[in-house]
Amino acid sequence: MSDDPYDAGMAVRRSVLGDAHVDRAEARKDDFTQDFQxxxxxxxxxxxxxxxGLDRRSRSIATLTALIARGHWDEFEMHVRAARTNGLSVKEIGEVILQSAIYCGVPAANHGFALASTVLQETDQ
Incomplete structure (x- = not known):
């Protein structure tokens, strides 16, 4: 592997989000969005x-919490899937959302539970 952070980033991105997700993002890339990607x-x-400094499980916990706090729901759904890939159990994801109710607000956690429930039903069948 090269020392270019892009190459390492693509490897981690594929590992965490899955090839299908990354391939779709890459296919949608154009001159306008290339620099952002x-x-x-x-x-x-x-x-x-x-x-x-943190393992991927811990990074997933931090990411889920931040996404709930900011209301970034599309990214939240994607990172619920990633959290499962990174080894979080369904119960642990629930605990992260429950913890966020105290620090991010009950309405945000309520919405997080609703979205996570749907994602987990789709992915854990």
Missing amino acids: DLITRYAWGSVWTRP
């Missing part, structure tokens, strides 16, 4: 998700 892969996945 490069930024996500190089910096979010290649420079942050590859750091040794």
